[in-house]
Amino acid sequence: MDVSVIGSGYVGTTVAACFADLGHRVVNIDIDEEVVATLEAGEPPIHEAGLPELVATHAGPDSTGRLRATTDYEALLDTDVTFLCLPTPQHADGSIDLSIMEAGAEQLGATLAETGDWHTVVVKSTVVPGSTADVITPAIEEVSGRTAGTDFGIGMNPEFLREGTAVEDFQIPDKVVLGADDERALADMHTVFDPLVDAADAPVVETDTRTAEMIKYANNGFLAAKVSLINDIGNICKEFDIDAYEVADAIGLDDRIGAKFLRSGLGWGGSCFPKDTNAIIHAATEAGYEPAMLKAAVAVNDRQPERFLGLLDEHVGVADRRVAVLGLAFKPGTDDVRNSRAIPVIEGLQARGAEVVAYDPVAVENMRSHFPDIEYASSAAAALEGAHAALAVTGWDEFAALDAAFDTMATPVVIDGRRIIERREGLTYEGLTW
Structure with a gap:
């Protein structure tokens, strides 16, 4: 499957490399040109056990070519599913700051406005209950002029990756949680994760x-x-x-x-x-x-x-x-x-x-x-x-x-x-x- 991952931080880089290792064609989108250049050279921008080997195998010279990186959001138009892996920093009062997620959702929406094809968007970042439905989805709808559930799908797939063992945690998960508000989005998420579920015999939670x-x-x-x-x-x-x-x-x-x-x-x-x-x-x-x-x-x-x-x-x-x-x-x-x-x-x-x-x-x-x-x-x-x-x-x-x-x-x-x-x-x- 063709998959795009927006964000090349700790979560985004790890899941992008692991998706490529599952056999998907993956593009990692990030606004940081230096991070993109590092990935394109076949090197990870973060320190994480097992990640250098995965990135070198699938990105850069002499690789499978299944993982590439770019600053261009339009690259997601060549994919079927986009994962939002953007930061959700903390305000002084403990609440999360969704401004980066909203900006990413708006940019994603502007890009989706250029196509009439179905596309599934999956939130991977950790956000408080209701954020996907009440903040991120409306941001995409408003800018794209399209309707969730009819013109594009929305899903939520929380990550359970521990730093230091993130690659292993992805490849041998305790569970895979697929949250979706429409059946087509859920089906797309299954297509992405079925190779992992089959290989790891992981339990799947649908919600x-x-x-x-x-x-x-x-x-x-x-x-x-x-x-x-x-x-x-x-x-x-x-x-x-x-x-x-x-x-x-x-x-x-x-x-x-x-x-x-x-x-x-x-x-x-x-x-x-x-x-x-x-x-x-x-x-x-x-x-x-x-x-x-x-x-x-x-x-x-x-x-x-x-x-x-x-x-x-x-x-x-x-x-x-x-x-x-x-x-x-x-x-x-x-x-x-x-x-x-x-x-x-x-x-x-x-x-x-x-x-x-x-x-x-x-x-x-x-x-x-x-x-x-x-x-x-x-x-x-x-x-x-x-x-x-x-x-x-x-x-x-x-x-x-x-x-x-x-x-x-x-x-x-x-x-x-x-x-x-x-x-x-x-x-x-x-x-x-x-």
């Missing part, structure tokens, strides 16, 4: 667009709450000198609970959990319902960095002293620093007067815009040298292999927020929840 939108928020809200709950339990374990991971291993054997998302620590960050929980809290509140559980999950998560720094305060005063921050990305396997727990940790260290030196295998450049004046080390070992304390913020595997490097510290105080560093003789070691 309307409003329910599909809510499924994404319910999914992320539940997982965020689960992380905050195990962190709350872990904090209690810490007070009783109990290993929270041993407790988690036991309760994870209960199939009503499950073992996933039971690793207590610094909490969640990234682009999805914070934005999605805040957005659905705001939407629910506006609708007249107070989502107490989700608010509590956010409150627990927000407290974890200061609790982490409180452990540091118990062991060493850091004013005018070198402190190593190990890990800047919000999770290992990505260079994304959006809502990274490293941000409030570094801010807390600066408030204490510390001289911060930070290291991350891939996320240093992305963090510079937040903290241009701190020192960035070329390796974890370089960061540790002469430091009076080390804070493990991101669980990169390479931190687990550090050993002799800790002996170069001025005072070997290690505060571990991800249970990535082994306790040993010669270290003053403190875990966040154990």
Whole structure:
């Protein structure tokens, strides 16, 4: 099938490459000429495991040619289905900003006005319930002069891609949710996803667009709450000198609970959990319902960095002293620093007067815009040298292999927020929840 994907960010690039790998002919449309040139050269514009191989296989020289990129919206006229994968940033009050989505929908509508052929538009971006029907569809209709359900189809297909494992998550999905408000749009969505469903034997959920939108928020809200709950339990374990991971291993054997998302620590960050929980809290509140559980999950998560720094305060005063921050990305396997727990940790260290030196295998450049004046080390070992304390913020595997490097510290105080560093003789070691 001929598929167009509007947006070449984290979601758009991943799904475009994965659609091409399923055998579809895909064009990725983006207004950023540099991003388009990068894709056309056969390279991804984002850091994501497995994506360089997919892009090189299907785009650029010596490829299958099934994936190409352009800045020209008219390229979508040569396709049957268009996926909208545009950003939905967060306002200060927690609500989502649909202006980029509306602009994309209007441009899409202007392009569809040039053809009388049927075309299905699928919203892939995370939007609060009702956004597809009440905002995006009318924007397309007004500019195109065409009617949804009669002249073009509308669908909603939420993404469940975790950064660092996005390609694997696409190729081996837990579920495929197809939300559509007309049968023809649903049929087109099936045509796109049937190769994936057949290959992965994935369950398919058919529903309307409003329910599909809510499924994404319910999914992320539940997982965020689960992380905050195990962190709350872990904090209690810490007070009783109990290993929270041993407790988690036991309760994870209960199939009503499950073992996933039971690793207590610094909490969640990234682009999805914070934005999605805040957005659905705001939407629910506006609708007249107070989502107490989700608010509590956010409150627990927000407290974890200061609790982490409180452990540091118990062991060493850091004013005018070198402190190593190990890990800047919000999770290992990505260079994304959006809502990274490293941000409030570094801010807390600066408030204490510390001289911060930070290291991350891939996320240093992305963090510079937040903290241009701190020192960035070329390796974890370089960061540790002469430091009076080390804070493990991101669980990169390479931190687990550090050993002799800790002996170069001025005072070997290690505060571990991800249970990535082994306790040993010669270290003053403190875990966040154990």
